[in-house]
Amino acid sequence: MENIFGFVFTGFLGMFALPVALGLTRFFGIFTIVKECESHVYTLFGKVIGTLDRPGLQFPIAQFGAGALLVPFFGRRHVVSTALRQHYLRGQMVNSEEGTPMGVGIWYEMEVNDPVDYLFKNANPEGSLQANVASSTISTLSNLEMDKMLEDRHSLSRNVRQTVSPLSEKWGYRLGSVYIRKVYFTDQQMVQNITDKVVKRLVQVTSAMKQDGENRVGLIRSETAKKVSSKMAEAHAMRPAVVGSVLNEIAHDSTDILDTVLEVMEVDKLLQSNASVEIIPTSANIMINMQAGGQGAAIGDHTITADPASDA
DSSP states (O other): OHHHHHHHHHHHIIIIIHHHHHHHHHHTTSOEEEOTTEEEEEEETTEEEEEEOSSEEEOHHHHHGGGGGGHHHHEEEEEEEOSOEEEEEEEEEEEOTTOOEEEEEEEEEEEESOHHHHHHSOSSHHHHHHHHHHHHHHHHHTTOOHHHHHHOHHHHHHHHHHHHHHHHHHTTEEEEEEEEEEEEEOOHHHHHHHHHHHHHHHHHHHHHHHHHHHHHHHHHHHHHHHHHHHHHHHHHHHHHHHHHHHHHHHHHHOHHHHHHHHHHHHHHHHHHTTOOOOOOOTTOOOOOOOOGGGOOEEETTEEEOOOTTSOO
16 A cells, blocks of 8 residues: 555656756756757846857856856846848839839848847847848939849849848848849839830731731742742743654654554544534535535534535
8 A cells, every 4th residue: 555655656746746846947047948040148137148059958057157047036038039031021112213113122031140239239120120121222223224123133132232231240130132022113004004015016026027927928939939930841841852852763663653643642632622523424425515616514613625526
């Protein structure tokens, strides 16, 4: 029975007494835990006695001596985040050299590099940084040409960073990247006018490109037709010479074959002419009215001349 009571008492002590003891030791500053991207600044009687910025379990009494035990009563422990922070300022108003009102959006990064200066040299360091970035952006971009303002944003961003960085380092933080992300017109009527001009210019350029393309196509077609007609003329001119040469060779070999070829060619031309042809057998008994003077009688599209010596 006593063993059970001792076990329960030990369990109760481990569950409740140990966390209470750890909480009291931490409250009195015996140890502390520093997280990543974090710094602890200790002040005693209004003076800074030291800073802990190495992550992990730390013992302030080992770093600052016995005075660390008085911090919970007569001092304070400040926790400062040293992580990288990003901010975006919208709608910063500037005027171009032509007097056009423009809106600017600027993005920048910052991180704390000196927690003591960050805490005690400026009551609102982030607000001061934001104001400095905004004022530097306005002073850098004002009275610039509109083309330069719209196109040279990289170099202008570097100019803004170089202007703000010396001031930010005095207040315990370091300015990181600065980039002018957006430059836009604030006058809607001007935006509409520019849009109309761009649309008209695009239509004009498109029409010019289309007309130029049609002209080029027409030129190519005419040149191609010229070359084709020239080649066809050469081919037609060569055909009689080739045919005549072949006929000469045939005539040299056999006149009968030449006569047959000529008759075939004549029949082929006659068929291609689509002329009406009436064939009269030689044994047909046809009465032909003879007119005076030996004129022939017309049959169809052809004229048949009667032979006076022949029988009717």
